Amino acid sequence: MSEAVLAKLKETFAADILETHSDHGDDTARVTPASWLAISEFLRNDAGCDFDMFIDLCGVDYPSRGGVVDAGGRMEVVMHLYSTTKKHRVRLKTRVGDEDMAGADLDSVTHIWPGANWLEREVYDMSGVTFKGHPDLRRILMYPEFEGHPLLKDYPAQRTQPLIPYRTEDEAGVPLEKLPPFRADEGMSFGRRPFTETDEPS
């Protein structure tokens, strides 16, 4: 429906539009990170586009892409926009960061859509993309003491970073690996070692 928007983008930012498609009616454009801010401003201010509603922003991690030449960066940032006047929507993608997430930064669009503020903080918190020009770039879901970004694929799935120290064995009187009354086989099935005869209380 709004392929007119994609046509307009191609016309205006020819070299910065890397690929476009309209699968299932979802108009999508992948752009270069450098043109992120300019394209955002164009989409907001152009009378024919008039994207006045910021829907969503998220990061998608593809670790295998990091080292591949011409694939762009490892972290794909996806933005969804909607126009309440023109009733059309568009999806904007870009890729940043190499295999070590170096250079994973992008221009903030907070001054264009104030609603982007917390979403950019979330993408920073979870995926580790730094947004240049953001007024208040802090963690929003995790606590400041948290190290790393949990939605990166190389963050260990079961690694916890407790805010307060767990009770010690001396305090609890028993090994904290599994406090009584739980045996080794109790609790959820995954992540626990299998039950053996030696676990029976003597």
Add this chain to the structure above:
Amino acid sequence: MSASSSTSQVVLDGNETGFATTRLDALLGWARKYSLFAYPFVTACCGMEFMALNSPRFDLARFGAEAPRFSPRQADLLWVVGTISQRQAPVLRRIYEQMMEPKYVLAFGTCASCGGFYDNYTTVPGIDKIIPTDVYVPGCPPRPEAVLDGLMLLQDKIASGDRRAAIVKPRTDPVPALTNIRKNPTLELREARANSKLEKRREEAAHEKDHDHEAKKASKSAASPVRPSTIPPPSKEELEIEEAWEDDGGNNTHDEGSSEDES
């Protein structure tokens, strides 16, 4: 003193005077188990089941534990209902530290007990990693009956002064016959009654044959699994149902019988 340490009821009339002896901790435990002031720390979906628990159908008030206190300083029992995230852990610890002794903690549901299916960076794998826990109630969420089991378990522990952790075990229907009767009333009743008749006949035969007590005992122990003594004599209604069942010959032709009754 030692012989009279158990509690018993003594009623005094008129001018009678007297005294009763008990251990102080037994008296305190008895008083505490029926006056648990609860602090609900409700964080997740288990809260819906917690509301059901407080509603008239399950009626927490029967156990003297219905009064919530939203100040931890006035509470005895900390209900931890739902998932505790790493970010919440310091808050939970602070709440626990603010409670007055004696204080008890009940882990409501799988998430509070061991982290549940959240095995990742956000979730505390069981509140016992940060505060001592008295009773665990597994379930996702647990049925209110399971929680009542946990509460009664806690009351027993309070009365006996036992502070070791305990878990609510899964419960099966103690009398499967009851469930079956609900499904097919006549069939189950017929079986039960046939068993009781069989046992009666066996007893009579054993009586006539041999007056030896051992033989009698053996016949009793070999009796049917359904306890015949608990089965009441059939009422008039039950007999009618049974007759209808026998008339049908086991086929589902109840319509004819009912139409005849109406005419």
